[in-house]
Amino acid sequence: MSALEGVRVIELAHERGALAGKLMADMGADVVLVEPTAGAPQRTHGPFVDDVADPERSLSFWHYQTSKRGVALDWRTSAGREALHALLKRADIFLECEDPGVLAAAGFDDNALTGTNERLIHVSMTPFGPDGPRKDELATDLTLLAGGGPAWSCGYDDHALPPIAGGGQQGYAIGCHYAVMSALTALLHCELGGRGQRIDVSMHQAANVTTEMASYHWLVQQGTVQRQTGRHALEGPSMASQMECADGRHVNTGVPPRTPPEFGNLVRWLEELGLKDDLPEAVFLEMGAARDSINLSDIGVDDEVTAIFGAGREALTFIASRLSAQDFFLGAQRAGLPVGAIYAPEEAFEDPHFVARGMQVPVEHPRLGRTVLYPGAPYAFERSQWAISRPAPQLGEHTDEVLEAVGIDAAARAQLRGEGTLK
Amino acid sequence: MKALEGIRICDFTGQLAGAGATKWLAAFGADVVRIEDPVNQGAWDILRSMPPFVDERRGFDFGGGFNNHNVEKRGITLNLRTARGKEILAELVKRSDAVTENFAAGVLEKWGFGYDQLRSLRSDIVYVSNCGFGHEGPYASFKTWGPIVQAASGLTYTSGLPDMEPAGWGYSYMDHTGGYYMAMAILLALIHRQRTGEGQWVDMACCETGLTLNGPAILDYTVNGRPLRRSGQPDGNRSEWPRMVPHGIFPAAGDDEWIAIACRDDADWARCAAVFAEPWAQEAGWSTLTTRHRDQDAIEAQVTAWSRGRDKFAMQRMFQDAGVPAAAVQKPAERVDHDPATEDLWPTAHHTKMGDVRVDGMPVRFSETNWEIRRGAPCLGEHTEEVLGEWLDMDPSEVEALREEGVV
Known part of the structure; x- marks a missing residue:
């Protein structure tokens, strides 16, 4: 049984909301993706299978549209509008990312929607919300991350280099996460006896509250954080936390050793590696391990504490110069020190821990005669099934079965096809 | 009417990765009760006493981040080293819809409240745990912070300039995002329970959540055999999927001022060219994506020379008026205090000791059951008497006796 079995979602195809539909579809909702008859623009986004550009070979489309059924329908025409109304009449959730005013102009204003179905949860994702002076501004993933705050905190110590917007369309992802949290909250409310409602998600606002300290240092003490290479942006400079290892790859050493047991662990790790005698600072590590406690605020004030902290960094840098990033990561963690190897996505995907937990999920693509490995579930449910129940739909693959089920029969569909409204 | 009225959460979460999840539920009306340790004064959540601060006062009731992440929750203390403390927790669990935590794997179990014990107390309990590598698998004992989760999931690597060390994320993006997925997991499990009567355990591994956020790159690897660790990456x-040129963050006039420009297609390029209004932009050779992609370095150099002396907000307006997506890289003060699109995003919450403090609100608006944030985070043990009274019908003298015994 899946948590969202039987929940009907109508999603108007748009790249900025595709992940929200996928998250619900992989949890068992019946998500119907409504694309224009020319195909969703996302079908033109690479990478492509074997690098052959083709609407059915876009791996961006494949990833974000799993477990959905697909209908090709131009809902902006009057005949298409009626068909979409028919779909919405039986839907639980309507997910769309149209610009403000577009739906209302096409006959889908709030009254029309509630009149159609009073249980309907209408989730509207827009860059800046449905009203206000910025509502019509254009946005992409990059501009959302730039204007909404994340980019300000990300980049390098050298501020002659630009802020960096992280990869993987995280600006869209942030909005989608809030869209799904909203849809599920409203759905649970319905399960508890409530009615449907309209929900507006502002993607710009979503980015604004996904900046951790940058926002609340300003809100609380009017402090402005400054970006620093590979670590938290803070009001003042902090110590580097990324280290290059012997194989040229990097690790993140997170919060440096700061408690007596952690210094003890570090000494033992040096001993195991046979490196303790090569590091003169090891004596400070032993002093740290022998103390009852270490007061963080004594750094820079108390000479001994300052030396102990410095030696912690020295020791990690020294070990990193002798080990590969992978060996450093595993060795440090086994010594009780929280460290992470900086993996490229494919390296994370191949890591034995994630493989053992089932993160490589095979999906059959019968049309190409291939089985493709996809990234698995973002959470491990004991009972609710997470599954990629089908690969991304081909254009119009389920048009007939979906419309038939809402009472648009073969003759009506033939007429719509003749008009070019359906594919 | 609140969306989640009547839902009770027995909440052991902290930091942001866990507390962020239950903040969402609390803002929509769930009764979220934080359970903290009176002996170490709630120190497990280090944000309790960390900056920023509203004034010169310090201590476990004055951490600005803690207040931000725990609004609308109530807080009690319970000493789980004592038998009586364990009994009381058992009674609270029996009255809870969900138990939530983001300790290292095994901590709650060590206290005698692992999933099997929780289920024996309430058969349909929803238990959601969230830690870096999850409770099962070869690395279950490994410890993480947000930046380590980002490193091990591929997110740090994918943020950076070619052939330089990673820039990564300048904050715990995966604490936020782990919290979002944890909120989804709690809601999904509650929906599942509502429909079937079944509870369950959700074992969230934040690294795995992060791993799913680079899907197309992983498919490029599994389908085409092309790794992202390669020269030039x-x-x-820049944007390769979808391919856009120019696409970047360019310098503007002033100290550390920048503008992001995304030229989506050839039509956008024609609009950009009109904005640049310089001979290089009119060259016919760059009117198609193929040539712009080929000459990306040269185009970026021209845009940089053009943008360097101009005001970032003025440029944002020029591009937006022309129909091209562009946004100034906003500093915190600009986007919090001077951006009309965030005016309703920063509610003022009243904290018992700190007073009125603005916090992160929710970037959504529900037409019927909207979120509400008024109460600040709980001071340590602020609601012990109130919650034990409401949930367990204890009278104040019983709670006072527990206090004297060191249980609360």
């Missing part, structure tokens, strides 16, 4: 602020 990651490609900074």
Whole structure:
């Protein structure tokens, strides 16, 4: 049984909301993706299978549209509008990312929607919300991350280099996460006896509250954080936390050793590696391990504490110069020190821990005669099934079965096809 | 009417990765009760006493981040080293819809409240745990912070300039995002329970959540055999999927001022060219994506020379008026205090000791059951008497006796 079995979602195809539909579809909702008859623009986004550009070979489309059924329908025409109304009449959730005013102009204003179905949860994702002076501004993933705050905190110590917007369309992802949290909250409310409602998600606002300290240092003490290479942006400079290892790859050493047991662990790790005698600072590590406690605020004030902290960094840098990033990561963690190897996505995907937990999920693509490995579930449910129940739909693959089920029969569909409204 | 009225959460979460999840539920009306240790004064959540601060006062009731992440929750203390403390927790669990935590794997179990014990107390309990590598698998004992989760999941690597060390994320993006997925997991499990009567355990591994956020790159690897660790990657602020040129963050006039420009297609390029209004932009050779992609370095150099002396907000207006997506890289003060699109995003919450403090609100608006944030985070043990009274019908003298015994 899946948590969202039987929940009907109508999603108007748009790249900025595709992940929200996928998250619900992989949890068992019946998500119907409504694309224009020319195909969703996302079908033109690479990478492509074997690098052959083709609407059915876009791996961006494949990833974000799993477990959905697909209908090709131009809902902006009057005949298409009626068909979409028919779909919405039986839907639980309507997910769309149209610009403000577009739906209302096409006959889908709030009254029309509630009149159609009073249980309907209408989730509207827009860059800046449905009203206000910025509502019509254009946005992409990059501009959302730039204007909404994340980019300000990300980049390098050298501020002659630009802020960096992280990869993987995280600006869209942030909005989608809030869209799904909203849809599920409203759905649970319905399960508890409530009615449907309209929900507006502002993607710009979503980015604004996904900046951790940058926002609340300003809100609380009017402090402005400054970006620093590979670590938290803070009001003042902090110590580097990324280290290059012997194989040229990097690790993140997170919060440096700061408690007596952690210094003890570090000494033992040096001993195991046979490196303790090569590091003169090891004596400070032993002093740290022998103390009852270490007061963080004594750094820079108390000479001994300052030396102990410095030696912690020295020791990690020294070990990193002798080990590969992978060996450093595993060795440090086994010594009780929280460290992470900086993996490229494919390296994370191949890591034995994630493989053992089932993160490589095979999906059959019968049309190409291939089985493709996809990234698995973002959470491990004991009972609710997470599954990629089908690969991304081909254009119009389920048009007939979906419309038939809402009472648009073969003759009506033939007429719509003749008009070019359906594919 | 609140969306989640009547839902009770027995909440052991902390930091942001866990507390962020239950903040969402609390803002929509769930009764979220934080359970903290009176002996170490709630120190497990280090944000309790960390900056920022509203004034010169310090201590476990004055951490600005803690207040931000725990609004609308109530807080009690319970000493789980004592038998009586364990009994009381058992009674609270029996009255809870969900138990939530983001300790290292095994901590709650060590206290005698692992999933099997929780289920024996309430058969349909929803238990959601969230830690870096999850409770099962070869690395279950490994410890993490947000930046380590980002490193091990591929997110740090994909943020950076070509052939330089990673820039990564300048904050715990995966604490936020782990919290979002944890909120989804709690809601999904509650929906599942509502429909079937079944509870369950959700074992969230934050690294795995992060791993799913680079899907197309992983498919390029599994389908085409092309790894992202290769020369020229990651490609900074450029966009390969979908391919857009120019696409980047360019310098503006002033100290550390920048503007992001995304030229989506050839039509956008024609609009950009009109904005640049310089001979190089009119060259016919760059009117197609193929040639712009080929000459990306040269185009970026021209845009940089053009943008360097101009005001970032003025440029944002020029591009937006022309129909091209562009946004100034906003500093915190600009986007919090001077951006009309965030005016309703920063509610003022009243904290018992700190007073009125603005916090992160929710970037959504529900037409019927909207979120509400008024109460600040709980001071340590602020609601012990109130919650034990409401949930367990204890009278104040019983709670006072527990206090004297060191249980609360």
